[in-house]
Amino acid sequence: MTRMLICYYSKSGTTEDMAESILQGAENSEARVDVEMRKVENLDVKDLLGYHGIILGSPTYYGLPCAEIKKLLDESVMIHGKLDGVVGGAFTSSANPAGGNETTIIALLEALLIHGMIVKGSPSGDHYGPVVVGDPDEKELEQCREYGKIMANFTDEIAGSED
Numbered sequence: 001m002t003r004m005l006i007c008y009y010s011k012s013g014t015t016e017d018m019a020e021s022i023l024q025g026a027e028n029s030e031a032r033v034d035v036e037m038r039k040v041e042n043l044d045v046k047d048l049l050g051y052h053g054i055i056l057g058s059p060t061y062y063g064l065p066c067a068e069i070k071k072l073l074d075e076s077v078m079i080h081g082k083l084d085g086v087v088g089g090a091f092t093s094s095a096n097p098a099g100g101n102e103t104t105i106i107a108l109l110e111a112l113l114i115h116g117m118i119v120k121g122s123p124s125g126d127h128y129g130p131v132v133v134g135d136p137d138e139k140e141l142e143q144c145r146e147y148g149k150i151m152a153n154f155t156d157e158i159a160g161s162e163d
């Protein structure tokens, strides 16, 4: 069975709302994917092994991922080379429309690329990964659900092609 992880940090709940919507979208996709949603605090870096797709979510802090997610990335040097070929994605929430949300997603995707992971962009909507600004509205949450669906299908496709 294909396995996908949504790993996130959220202090005041917005990034968590996004993670829940991404999970919902993934579970409602046609893909045969087992999807898990976990707070980064409850995850050991070695838990990252064994997933075919990993999506990281972080609030935008000073235009960058928060320290909790960066800590996981820094610890991931212990499993360097073992995530090669795994599907990767990222999402973020911020207070302001141009408050550094895209730079935050790109910073996350850069780290995933260094692991050799396969990153998927989108020709429509939020190109790099979903973004919520302020309190999430229905359009933003729908974008998260759509992202979950796309990532579940893509992960299933990539994992299936390796069998």
Ligand SMILES: Cc1cc2nc3c(=O)[nH]c(=O)nc-3n(C[C@H](O)[C@H](O)[C@H](O)COP(=O)(O)O)c2cc1C
Pocket (backbone or CB within 6 Å): 009, 010, 011, 012, 013, 014, 015, 016, 059, 060, 061, 062, 063, 064, 093, 094, 095, 096, 097, 098, 099, 100, 101, 134
């Ligand atoms: C330490 C800190 C730094 C922040 N930096 C930014 C920032 O650079 N740009 C921005 O738009 N919002 C910034 N924010 C606001 C958060 O990104 C925003 O409230 C986010 O939705 C919080 O996510 P959460 O509810 O999942 O904790 C910052 C918040 C904190 C606490």
